[in-house]
Amino acid sequence: MVALVTKIDTVAPSQVPEKLIAADQLGREHLAGEKKQADGFAAIIPVSAVDGTQVDTVADELTKMMPISPPLYPTGELTDEPEAVMIGELVREAALEDVRDELPHSIAVTVEEMTPREGRPDDRPLLDVYATIHVERDSQKAIIIGKGVSS
Numbered sequence: 001m002v003a004l005v006t007k008i009d010t011v012a013p014s015q016v017p018e019k020l021i022a023a024d025q026l027g028r029e030h031l032a033g034e035k036k037q038a039d040g041f042a043a044i045i046p047v048s049a050v051d052g053t054q055v056d057t058v059a060d061e062l063t064k065m066m067p068i069s070p071p072l073y074p075t076g077e078l079t080d081e082p083e084a085v086m087i088g089e090l091v092r093e094a095a096l097e098d099v100r101d102e103l104p105h106s107i108a109v110t111v112e113e114m115t116p117r118e119g120r121p122d123d124r125p126l127l128d129v130y131a132t133i134h135v136e137r138d139s140q141k142a143i144i145i146g147k148g149v150s151s
Contacts, residue, residue, distance in 0.1 A: 002061060003027055003041040009048035016046050048069050084111040095144060102143050108134040 003023045008016050020058045027040030043061050047054045072077040073080065097106060117126040133144055 001027070001031065001137075002058075003148045004058060005044065005046045007048060007050075008046045008053060020044055020046060039045055058131050084114060087111055087127075087129055088116065088131060091129070091133070095133055101142050106136050107140075110134065134146070 003026070005016070005019045005023050011019070023044050024040055027044070031040050033057060042065065044060055045054055045061060047058060049055065081088070088111045091111075092107060092109045095109070096105060111129060113126050114133055115129040117128050120126050133147070135144060
């Protein structure tokens with residue numbers, strides 16, 4: 001367990017050691033019965049998120065404490081979501097971006113087909129994506145596709 005003494009930017013530098021000692025005593029009192037924490041906190045870090053003091057130290061300390069484990073995804077994979085779901089979310093985000101005040105966020109996107117565009121170089125491929133945007137009411141269709149356009 002790690003203790004963070006936060007908001008050190010709001011006290012005089014001479015008061016920080018006092019706060020660290022108080023945190024240490026708290027850890028020794030409340031964690032003494034636990035086998036892994038017999039000596040209190042594993043680390044006590046003074047931090048200020050406002051000015052960034054020791055934020056990197058917190059990340060480094062927590063990273064050191066994390067157990068080594070096998071990768072959760074194969075090399076090169078960033079998520080377990082199918083590509084079509086991610087593309088659908090990008091289309092939904094784009095649809096909402098310009099009409100956020102007019103359209104409820106309850107729209108959904110279904111990716112119907114994704115095909116590689118022919119004639120593209122291997123180092124610059126493109127996908128043609130065919131998607132359906134679903135809205136709650138017919139009156140919302142014009143907001144998405146424009147007035148006078150047939151759906």
